Amino acid sequence: MQIAQLVQSKLSYKCHWSVANYLQRSARHIASATDVAQARAVGVAAVKLAVAGGNGLMPVIARTSTSPYRWKIGKVRLEDVAVRERRLPRNFISADGMQITAACRQYLAPLIAGEDFPVFQRGAATTRSAQVEPRSAPPAALRAARQNGSQDAGERGAMAARGPAFFARSGKFCL
Numbered sequence: 001m002q003i004a005q006l007v008q009s010k011l012s013y014k015c016h017w018s019v020a021n022y023l024q025r026s027a028r029h030i031a032s033a034t035d036v037a038q039a040r041a042v043g044v045a046a047v048k049l050a051v052a053g054g055n056g057l058m059p060v061i062a063r064t065s066t067s068p069y070r071w072k073i074g075k076v077r078l079e080d081v082a083v084r085e086r087r088l089p090r091n092f093i094s095a096d097g098m099q100i101t102a103a104c105r106q107y108l109a110p111l112i113a114g115e116d117f118p119v120f121q122r123g124a125a126t127t128r129s130a131q132v133e134p135r136s137a138p139p140a141a142l143r144a145a146r147q148n149g150s151q152d153a154g155e156r157g158a159m160a161a162r163g164p165a166f167f168a169r170s171g172k173f174c175l
Helices: 002-011 020-025 033-051 102-112 139-148 165-170
Strands: 057-066 069-077
Touching (some): 033 057, 033 069, 033 102, 057 102
């Protein structure tokens, strides 16, 4: 922010700056198959809630199993979650407060499982239909997901666990 203000005041250039977390939200090119599947499912559920008159409700992702990772879409009343924060459990943050622990890494690993790179045409990402399933998901998992409205990311291939320090420093996360 200070650099943008300096550039604007000294050079008279129009500037825009963003907090780093906004950049992550726009980083579709590195979204996991789990990210994409859950985003699509939440979007579909939100439209269904709205069409059904579900005023004051929000779709949520509920973890039903950790090993194998399974989830389903539920709903919650906005008044129960609006303007509230949920903190990471203390055992997810290292003693020095700068890293995540093995317990946190184990919790987060399924959320970043699977590759689902966007398709590009002439240098631009294309939009795929919401009906298209992640390329790395096995047919059996997709059939099960269609039947019960959930996904099994545990079957999507190798899990890579990343642990950004900003999780640990802020102690906050949103689900």
